[in-house]
Amino acid sequence: MGLESFTRNDPIFADESVLRDNYRPTELIERDAELSAYQSALRPVINGAPPKNIFIYGQTGVGKTLATRLVSDRLLEDQRQYDDLEIKIVSLNCKSVNSSYQIAVNLVNTFREPSDYIPSTGYPPSRIYQMLWDHLNALGASHLLVILDEIDSIGTNDDILYELPRANDNEHVDDTYIGVIGISNDFTFRDNLSARVKDSLCDEELHFPPYDANNLRHILERRAEKAFREGVLEEGVIPLCAARAANESGSARMALQLLYKAGDLARQRDAVSVCEAFVDEARQLLEEGKIKDELARLPVHSKVTLRALTNLHKAGETPVKRRDIYALYLKLCDEIGSDPVTDRTIHDRISQLRQKGFVEADERNDGISGGSYYLYDLRIIPEMVDEALDLQ
Template sequence: MSGPFSDITDTIFADKSVLQEEYQPEQILERDKEIDEYRHALRDVLFGNDPENVMIYGKAGLGKTAVTMYMMDALNEEVETREQADDLFIHTVNCNGKSLFMVARTLVNEILPEEASSFPRRGLGTGDAFETLYQQLERLGGTHLFVFDEIDHIDDANTLLYELPRARSNDYLDDARVGIIGISNNYTFRKSLSPKVKDTLMEAEIAFTPYNATELQTILNDRAENAFVEGGYDSSAIRAAAAIAAQDVGNARQAIDLLRVGAEVAEKNGDSQVTDTHITRARTLVQRGRLQNRISDQTKHAQFVLEAVARLEQDGKTPARSKQVMATYETVAHSWDRDPLTTLKSIQGHLSELHMLGFFTQHERNEGRSGGHYFEYELDLDASIVLETRNDLELGNDSITSPSE
């Protein structure tokens, strides 16, 4: 007796993992300029000197994390061959949804000896976590590079970026050397830092610009050669996925997602080769899925603000001022049985952040002495998709997770 899977005997994928987000390519394509800037910024490590701090900027999907991991691996290998270089330790933390205490605790637990008890979740504070961290860094000695992905999402970046770079000058460290690599999707992140932090960092800045269609084709051709069986893809699929992504935001991750989902569409149709027709059909699926992920990455109250503007948009009440948004936001929070934030300033903060992330269009108004200076906001997305996604999130779709506050 045949089962429901018995007729599935072929696939156009040779290695589907090559098209997954977590895949780390052995060779980085179309980022020679950024790699060269990175190489120069990290060269002091090879000679046993204090590492330079580095800040990486660019929208999601432009290769910031992939290039950083590639450079960390390459630096680690090179240090092994250099007599002047100290032992190198690389610590990586994604800051999305984490407090400063959580980041410090994560770092401490990563480098504690195996026989030691974990740093507790409760009972001790952030200062205690940093004190323990410095003790463990001194125990190990050597050079420590801290890679903070999505550093703009941490609740107190000023303290983090002031504490670690000044650890030696403040006599917390003698033997260990410390360098910071911050990765941010927010080009204006540095402006939010305090003057003393900016003076302390003295960092090298590397900006990742969007890929063009030709660069995306190079990346996709490389992935496709390993991802598909022979004859499993047509060059028209590569061109279509690259063109769509380039017209949007030049996002390599989006282009790769289009190619993967297009191939899934082809298999569902019983086709043995992915073509531009399948990529066109995949476009809506990918856009909806990527928007869903972007929304779920936001904190709950940021999502409530986003939903509030989407509701105002559907009612034809945008562009809207922050006071209008706050009134609807309170309704949204109560509808999901959550207590709303109580200050207009907190709502304005979420509006500003969501604008910088590309969710909103912001309109500056200046009506002089009578009307004053203020901003109005409207959604830069399809309101119906935002509201559908929010509904799915609140109804507990297990495939989607959301950070806390």
């Protein structure tokens, strides 16, 4: 049987793009209170006053980034009616950077032509910041808002979160008011900031809570009107997707992925409708994909540690003590030509693997003679680890 023709005769989807991650909706439903608070926090800007520094909290998929885009777009549109305002907004996703220095470099390059970009290393920090202040002074804008999405990616290297909010007070930037909007999935990130950054950055904090099942059902219903052909969704599909996502994460992204995958499965099977069975299958496939992605992103020595435990599991030698995992870890490091780390470091790596749900531990106590210790075993199927880490 050869290839079939590509056609636009899709019996399930009318416009599947509205369920995809890269879709850019023009509204954010079930977030009226958060949008109102966001606009209130930015009101000093439209009044020509110095902006507040805003910190946005909330887990993945609860509308933080979309809200920021919608509110920013509205602010830029509404400023046109005021002659004394010229608001500029610069947005940077910090996921690909890991330090204040790298953020400063990226901000400098935002104001330059590609042919004049500065490299990511080689300059002293003071020189990078002076370049940034020179660009900001040359803007000629009344306000500059710097949006730093996934700001927790920079860890404890938080100098940029002091320098930017204090740029006016420290007389680095004269005629342009500078404001910072930080967006984070990590609720503990602020606790780890230095005292001077806490004082400078967080004038206003906004929290985006997880969506509940009713919220998610309304979101899915609105998207489904555009995404699916009339009558193909069985009655229980959207409520089931909403309930699954609400129970596991409260993420609209997860709910949309689940609905889209269920529809895609129906299309693959030449089904005439999307039923609840496709939702259950989609959930399992998405969970497996998420685990494989997490496995693939593990640091090298975490991968080797997990490989050691997986091999012990396959040989029927689990549960095992940490020393047995470490002994095999050392052999595997020798096989791949990698310098091993200490037993204590591997203890930390195993703890991280436990937190991710890949490893389980059973505490034992042999009394005075043996003391307390843990026995470890693999918590996910070894075939999944084999596929993700290319184990043999």
